[in-house]
Amino acid sequence: MSVAGGPGSGSGRDSAGEVLPAGVEAMIGRPMYEQTADFVVERAYSYNTCAATGNGNPIFWDDAVADAVCGGPVVPPTTLSLWMRPHYWQPGAAGEQVALQVHFDLKEIFGLPEAVMTDNTLEFHEPVRPGDRISHRQVLRSVSPVKTTKVGAGRFWVIDVEYHNQDGVLVGVERYTGFGYRRVEAVGGEAR
Amino acid sequence: MSAAAVPVPSRLLGDVSVGDELPELAVDVTATTVVLGALASRDWRPQHHDHHFATERNGLADIFLNTPNQAAWFERFITDWTGPFGRPGRMTFRMRTSVFPGDRMVFGATVTGVATDATGCGWVDLDVALRVGDRVATTCTARVALPVDPSDNPWRRHGDRWDPGGAAAAS
Numbered sequence: 001m002s003v004a005g006g007p008g009s010g011s012g013r014d015s016a017g018e019v020l021p022a023g024v025e026a027m028i029g030r031p032m033y034e035q036t037a038d039f040v041v042e043r044a045y046s047y048n049t050c051a052a053t054g055n056g057n058p059i060f061w062d063d064a065v066a067d068a069v070c071g072g073p074v075v076p077p078t079t080l081s082l083w084m085r086p087h088y089w090q091p092g093a094a095g096e097q098v099a100l101q102v103h104f105d106l107k108e109i110f111g112l113p114e115a116v117m118t119d120n121t122l123e124f125h126e127p128v129r130p131g132d133r134i135s136h137r138q139v140l141r142s143v144s145p146v147k148t149t150k151v152g153a154g155r156f157w158v159i160d161v162e163y164h165n166q167d168g169v170l171v172g173v174e175r176y177t178g179f180g181y182r183r184v185e186a187v188g189g190e191a192r
Numbered sequence: 193m194s195a196a197a198v199p200v201p202s203r204l205l206g207d208v209s210v211g212d213e214l215p216e217l218a219v220d221v222t223a224t225t226v227v228l229g230a231l232a233s234r235d236w237r238p239q240h241h242d243h244h245f246a247t248e249r250n251g252l253a254d255i256f257l258n259t260p261n262q263a264a265w266f267e268r269f270i271t272d273w274t275g276p277f278g279r280p281g282r283m284t285f286r287m288r289t290s291v292f293p294g295d296r297m298v299f300g301a302t303v304t305g306v307a308t309d310a311t312g313c314g315w316v317d318l319d320v321a322l323r324v325g326d327r328v329a330t331t332c333t334a335r336v337a338l339p340v341d342p343s344d345n346p347w348r349r350h351g352d353r354w355d356p357g358g359a360a361a362a363s
Contacts, residue, residue, distance in 0.1 A: 048228075048231070049264050050268075052228040052261065052264065053229070053261070053265050053267075054219075055264070055268040055271070057272075059276045069345065070347045071347070074347075076264060076267055077280045078263040078264045078266070078283075079264070081260050082234045082260060085234035085235065088236045114250060114251075116287075117259045117287070118286060118287060119287075120263065122263055123282045123356050125356065176259075
């Protein structure tokens with residue numbers, strides 16, 4: 001899915017009332033990139049997540065406990081975003097596949113080569129279970145004026161990601177705050 | 193697990209008071225910690241596995257823990273305390289500084305609220321911090337549901353009976 005418009009065009013405004021590119025204005029508040037996962041929720045990633053964090057919660061390791069407590073197997077709630085993350089490569093895909101595409105669209109539109117995530121909210125609804133097929137959609141909520149931080153000059157943006165299972169039941173919502181920036185020493189001269 | 197070992201809640205809402213502190217969790221972070229967490233969360237971005245990219249492109253000290261993996265660490269820390277009947281409802285966290293290989297990260301938390309919502313669900317509010325030495329790397333506010341009595345089970349709540357986005361619990 002492409003993003004309409006481009007840098008420097010149009011008359012949208014950011015959160016300080018400054019002019020935004022028309023493409024960005026069109027993105028704010030509009031569900032984008034509605035997608036269904038390429039693969040179903042699987043236990044291997046549940047185990048990987050627990051192993052990476054030393055999580056011994058028996059609801060993820062012991063089916064009898066999962067049955068008794070959760071009505072069947074569940075996966076760690078904080079795995080919410082991973083089910084929609086694209087493969088690094090797959091047949092027919094052009095170039096590197098990236099998650100949270102709106103974030104990367106904004107980096108490109110504003111010409112900000114670097115980015116970090118600063119805030120993250122996770123809200124957990126219906127449990128995600130092995131075999132579920134998750135869908136999500138991304139909604140850009142806001143874009144800040146240009147700000148200068150210790151890592152560089154750029155903009156903050158807030159993106160919501162809503163997740164549903166194959167029955168259309170909400171399983172979670174994520175809110176990301178990202179900061180796209182250009183490194184301080186690169187401003188006004190050497191690009192990297 | 194045998195049928196005779198059906199679990200019972202290890203911590204009930206009534207066991208918790210505002211001001212309680214959770215047992216600390218300390219973890220020595222290695223490059224493996226960072227890479228394992230990034231790949232487990234399907235985060236392929238090079239700043240989480242490529243030292244040269246992190247230092248030369250991002251201008252950072254090293255590769256660093258990615259966002260979804262930090263969330264998973266917070267979940268583990270909180271549910272170590274609640275036991276399996278504790279059901280996470282919401283987490284909001286802010287990464288102030290990154291966590292790098294060689295850091296010893298220490299998770300700590302204080303209970304800031306204990307309440308029952310309109311549906312009868314018991315909620316605990318927590319202020320959680322991930323510290324590295326003297327610096328606070330990440331702060332987190334979390335809501336987790338606990339059983340209000342031995343027969344209650346937050347995991348069996350669905351639809352209107354599960355409201356993780358509700359107003360913050362009052363003590």
